[in-house]
Amino acid sequence: MASSEGKRKLVVAIDDSVYAEQAFDYYVENLRRDNDYVCFLHCPELYELSGASPAVVDRLLNEARDKVKSLEEKYKEKLKEANLPGKFRTGQGKPGDVVCQLAHEENAAFIVIGSRGLGKIRRALLGSVSDRVVHHSPIPVLVCRHPEQDKHQKKA
Template sequence: MAEGKEIRVVVIAMDGSDCSNYAFDWYKKNVHKPDDFVVVVHCPEYQTLMHHSVGHERKDIEQVAGKMQEEQKKKNDLLESLKQMLTDADISGKVKSIVGHPGEVIVKAAQDESAHLIVTGTRGLSKLRRTFLGSISDYVLHHAHIPVIVCRQ
């Protein structure tokens, strides 16, 4: 790297889906520069645990604890996989896992890292579904104060 050259920080939102993997590959092939520092941001979703009804029976509590352990293992496996993706692509960077609303987490992570660019995938929700469910990529587009690339397969 040349003396005095600023390192470009790129945040890539990844959840292990085909859409996020596509966004990573697209970034790698079309935008990546050798001096980039990539921050892969993962926002685990624990909704299935939150919606699981828990009674006061010991069996229910043990069941939820078991589900939580499963989710934690899946998350750890995914984080290792994301780290390996960076290594395999010979890209300098790190992986961050942050709990919260995904759109807010991505925008905040980009601010905290002084990022220059955000790259995200999209699941391609219909306009009607996006209206009711919201869209992470729409949120990021409207709230980030830096350029955002939304990669659609």
Template structure:
């Protein structure tokens, strides 16, 4: 039985996709309580931009700098969008941002904030793509020490 006096701390991992918006809507419709402490986490992963010199990206560092700037601008737009989504959903919470591998950052941030539950979307990639690319939701489920709710599209 849940302790009625204890405030729940919820972390919702959102990348700005329709899938993550669906996860937030599911949370609001099925789990959200007015006294929940909700944090939306957006992770920026610059690793693909930093791998210049590979077969698919020229060695020109100017290109890498430009790619970083474009990703930063996209992240700022996404953060504003996530703030608006929270407000529209009537959820009291805040949006935070982390940098690095999304799965690792979600687990790390949840530990730092002492959250009691993680909500994350699943994009539904096929087994082959998931095996090759990995899956953020799969990583979080297997590395988190707290409950993780994975919302399928």
């Protein structure tokens, strides 16, 4: 990919959800600049594998590798369509912490992240990556919510 030197760098946290894709699309349609350099970050799911058979471990690792490769191809194509330079990185650990750390490493100007739109109870139980990033990032964070999330939450 093209060099990031002299460009405004941003980190876009992604997973295989529609929310991540909508967040990137929002950035492209509303905030994109010609001198931007995008660093996509994906944190694969961590599995508790103690006691699992070698066959199960191997299957889960292969599935995770395939999923990451598919995401990388998808988002590299989205960069190409948007005529933007960038790269794809993966990280391990708690996603919110990894996003903040990578943004620091990349000297990013801001972070773009989607929101799953969890309700208060589910967010308290499951945690929220976007909440974690907003509260721990030293740089601006754009949390993108899809309008349908608000309609869904009002019905729930």
